Amino acid sequence: MKIGIYTGTIPPPVFINNLINGLANKNDTVIVYGKVSERNYKFSSSAVVQRKVPITKLGILLYSIYTLSKLIIMQPQFCVKIVKLVMQNSTNWIQFFKRSCKVLPPFLDNLDIFHIQWAKSLVNYPEFIELLTCPVVLSLRGAHINYSPLSDKKLSQGYMKYFPDIAGFHAVSMAIAREAEKYGAVSKKIKVIPPAVKIDLIKKIFFQNHTYKNDELKIISVGRCHWKKGFTFALDAMAILKKKVSNFQYTIIAGGKDEENLLFQIHDLGLSENVTFINGLPHQRVIKKISESNIFLLPSVEEGISNAVLEAMALGIHVISTNCGGMAEVIENKINGFLVEVREPLQISTAIQSFINSSNNEKMELVNHAQKTIRENHLLNRQINEMVTLYSSTINGIGVDKN
Amino acid sequence: MSQKLNIGFILPASPAYSETFIINKLNGLIQSGFHVSLFVGGRKKTNEIPKSIPVYFQVDINYRLQLFYTFIAIFILHPIRFWRLVLLERASNREWDDVFKHLILNAHILGKSLDWIHFGFATMGIGRENLASAMNAKSAVSFRGYDIGLYPHQHPDCYNLLWGTIDKVHTISDDLYQRALNLGLNSKTPFEKITPAINTEFFNSIIQEDLHNPLRILTVGRLAWKKGFEYCLKSLQLLKIAGIKFEYRIVGEGEYKEAIMYALHQLNLTKNVLLTGKKSPDIVKQELEWADIYIQPSIQEGFCNAVLEAQAMGILCIVTNAEGLSENVLDGKTGWVVEKRNPIAIYERIINIIGSENIELNEIRKNAVNRVDNKFNIEKQNKLFKNFYLY
Numbered sequence: 001m002k003i004g005i006y007t008g009t010i011p012p013p014v015f016i017n018n019l020i021n022g023l024a025n026k027n028d029t030v031i032v033y034g035k036v037s038e039r040n041y042k043f044s045s046s047a048v049v050q051r052k053v054p055i056t057k058l059g060i061l062l063y064s065i066y067t068l069s070k071l072i073i074m075q076p077q078f079c080v081k082i083v084k085l086v087m088q089n090s091t092n093w094i095q096f097f098k099r100s101c102k103v104l105p106p107f108l109d110n111l112d113i114f115h116i117q118w119a120k121s122l123v124n125y126p127e128f129i130e131l132l133t134c135p136v137v138l139s140l141r142g143a144h145i146n147y148s149p150l151s152d153k154k155l156s157q158g159y160m161k162y163f164p165d166i167a168g169f170h171a172v173s174m175a176i177a178r179e180a181e182k183y184g185a186v187s188k189k190i191k192v193i194p195p196a197v198k199i200d201l202i203k204k205i206f207f208q209n210h211t212y213k214n215d216e217l218k219i220i221s222v223g224r225c226h227w228k229k230g231f232t233f234a235l236d237a238m239a240i241l242k243k244k245v246s247n248f249q250y251t252i253i254a255g256g257k258d259e260e261n262l263l264f265q266i267h268d269l270g271l272s273e274n275v276t277f278i279n280g281l282p283h284q285r286v287i288k289k290i291s292e293s294n295i296f297l298l299p300s301v302e303e304g305i306s307n308a309v310l311e312a313m314a315l316g317i318h319v320i321s322t323n324c325g326g327m328a329e330v331i332e333n334k335i336n337g338f339l340v341e342v343r344e345p346l347q348i349s350t351a352i353q354s355f356i357n358s359s360n361n362e363k364m365e366l367v368n369h370a371q372k373t374i375r376e377n378h379l380l381n382r383q384i385n386e387m388v389t390l391y392s393s394t395i396n397g398i399g400v401d402k403n
Numbered sequence: 404m405s406q407k408l409n410i411g412f413i414l415p416a417s418p419a420y421s422e423t424f425i426i427n428k429l430n431g432l433i434q435s436g437f438h439v440s441l442f443v444g445g446r447k448k449t450n451e452i453p454k455s456i457p458v459y460f461q462v463d464i465n466y467r468l469q470l471f472y473t474f475i476a477i478f479i480l481h482p483i484r485f486w487r488l489v490l491l492e493r494a495s496n497r498e499w500d501d502v503f504k505h506l507i508l509n510a511h512i513l514g515k516s517l518d519w520i521h522f523g524f525a526t527m528g529i530g531r532e533n534l535a536s537a538m539n540a541k542s543a544v545s546f547r548g549y550d551i552g553l554y555p556h557q558h559p560d561c562y563n564l565l566w567g568t569i570d571k572v573h574t575i576s577d578d579l580y581q582r583a584l585n586l587g588l589n590s591k592t593p594f595e596k597i598t599p600a601i602n603t604e605f606f607n608s609i610i611q612e613d614l615h616n617p618l619r620i621l622t623v624g625r626l627a628w629k630k631g632f633e634y635c636l637k638s639l640q641l642l643k644i645a646g647i648k649f650e651y652r653i654v655g656e657g658e659y660k661e662a663i664m665y666a667l668h669q670l671n672l673t674k675n676v677l678l679t680g681k682k683s684p685d686i687v688k689q690e691l692e693w694a695d696i697y698i699q700p701s702i703q704e705g706f707c708n709a710v711l712e713a714q715a716m717g718i719l720c721i722v723t724n725a726e727g728l729s730e731n732v733l734d735g736k737t738g739w740v741v742e743k744r745n746p747i748a749i750y751e752r753i754i755n756i757i758g759s760e761n762i763e764l765n766e767i768r769k770n771a772v773n774r775v776d777n778k779f780n781i782e783k784q785n786k787l788f789k790n791f792y793l794y
Contacts, residue, residue: 151660151664227662232628260556263557301669302665343666343670
């Protein structure tokens with residue numbers, strides 16, 4: 001099978017990266033399309049072919065001339081049609097060349113299936129859905145479905161227009177599948193394939209000797225600096241916790257620029273001694289930090305299904321998560337973690353205290369259940385197999401089994 | 404003699420209509436007979452600036468050629484000030500590249516004849532600490548909120564040099580002054596508290612006695628995280644669960660709109676809340692006339708003119724204790740001050756208002772109108788600013 005994956009950027013986020021490498025390792029031909037964000041990046045599977053959109057003006061000009069020329073030679077009749085559409089969607093010549101670089105390459109690769117990872121790309125580049133002859137699969141992920149269309153009418157109208165034409169949907173959770181149906185996604189075309197982690201993460205727990213010392217409680221959150229990650233509510237929770245528990249350390253690892261409110265809040269709530277803010281770390285170091293913690297806290301107001309939570313569960317770290325998006329499809333309250341309501345700092349603080357007050361046996365039981373959840377539903381092999389099933393059933397034009 | 408003083412205001416950009424506190428101040432100074440000039444970033448002079456005020460723009464660092472000839476120009480035309488600034492900068496242990504940067508940054512000011520250089524926000528003084536000395540002028544700084552409450556958390560020690568060179572401080576609240584002292588401001592530096600003021604002749608209304616059903620609640624402000632809208636919406640969710648009928652309007656626009664809209668959706672308040680967008684002062688006045696209760700749920704706030712306007716209109720105000728707000732509203736006298744980041748406190752205060760007798764509420768309304776009329780009117784502000792530069 002020749003699979004085209006449109007990622008937005010190369011390298012893509014870890015969860016898409018894992019998927020790409022996994023698919024390539026199964027002897028499929030995988031071609032990845034995206035804008036370069038890291039020069040000389042290579043996927044771990046050498047079978048992955050990259051079609052990088054250049055970033056320099058000269059690169060854009062040369063690459064667009066190359067793709068246009070190739071298209072004229074390979075598909076002279078079709079070429080007029082697509083160039084017309086690209087021109088129609090561009091406001092000036094500079095945009096035309098930029099757009100050509102992004103849009104034309106998949107038309108040159110004779111793909112069996114084209115998988116768009118982000119729903120906004122579908123609306124931003126309608127050329128794919130309107131003119132590609134192979135079936136198009138769309139991933140339904142977090143913000144692109146859950147809140148962006150609420151405040152962006154043009155986007156929601158775009159979804160309404162194009163969702164009915166999508167051949168197959170990959171939803172990261174049941175919750176997000178239901179949300180997408182509001183914009184015209186056909187239910188029988190949606191397959192729920194939750195995010196997954198590598199099995200190696202689970203193995204690590206057997207080599208770690210976890211002790212639970214209540215007197216040096218370590219709590220960690222990982223995300224990016226964005227309101228949807230709900231770190232402000234987590235900090236409010238820490239202020240409540242501080243009145244009851246004296247010795248704890250809360251670490252926020254969040255990349256991005258919008259940290260102003262978090263730094264202010266840490267100071268304003270007198271939490272400087274208890275809270276460490278780290279403005280982003282490489283993934284391997286994040287994993288190490290999580291594995292050194294007692295509690296992983298997900299305070300988000302919106303998520304598809306958080307990969308970081310799955311990683312923490314696999315690592316044997318207790319998870320406290322808000323009940324947002326598809327998180328209730330992973331966490332069963334007090335069985336394999338703690339589930340609290342969104343925007344409720346008091347509930348977060350209470351859950352942390354419940355963790356402190358539980359016996360070591362109870363803690364181990366929770367961790368074991370969490371790892372069982374990962375083994376049963378969230379391993380990468382399973383995700384890859386299900387994705388291949390989705391592609392096959394989409395190519396064959398049959399409805400997908402939702403689960 | 405005072406009428407001849409030249410005052411140069413340093414601002415990040417030409418003030419927009421929403422920055423009434425600056426525009427009022429400029430108008431007042433002109434009326435008092437001062438010569439006022441503006442030195443701003445950007446390229447555009449906004450319509451709100453009085454025509455008699457000349458506006459000078461900072462050099463755009465993206466135009467390298469312009470940087471070059473600006474540098475040469477100040478070197479040739481103002482050699483004494485040029486070298487004085489270089490020496491002062493070096494004496495402040497500044498690296499050579501910073502010295503050059505600051506020469507360029509201040510090129511549009513350096514040649515002007517000024518008695519006072521007034522930094523409109525403390526952040527405007529960074530990189531300009533030695534400017535007044537190089538020009539034989541005095542320097543003043545205004546504390547407005549963001550510059551003292553927020554900026555130093557990301558940039559510790561950013562004002563260390565400024566504290567040593569500034570001649571006079573203007574603060575809009577006691578709270579900000581106290582925070583500046585904590586940041587290292589010398590307590591011996593002369594300071595004056597001059598609170599913001601509003602046009603009380605424009606913002607006045609016949610006091611309405613009965614609360615509407617559904618209850619009408621209003622906030623006017625930029626849609627930004629520091630305004631604390633999510634906490635306010637949480638309190639309104641509690642109000643809805645309690646079965647209280649209400650309508651809430653937010654007048655303003657901003658980068659936090661997406662978060663607010665998602666909160667509305669998630670808290671099931673879409674039908675109760677209207678985001679009106681940015682409005683002119685006339686429409687803001689109409690919205691205030693519509694409202695029963697005004698809420699300012701801010702997390703960080705210098706003083707807040709919108710709360711003064713609401714009080715002047717006789718609206719019942721609930722504000723948080725963020726920085727200057729508890730000086731703006733006197734708790735239990737001209738409105739109510741509740742703890743910030745505490746939705747339950749806002750909710751309980753609204754319930755309390757609903758349960759209060761008209762006579763009690765009227766007392767609050769009248770106190771608010773009288774206090775704003777007496778203490779926060781533009782005439783009073785103008786007089787204080789006139790004296791500010793005459794010490």
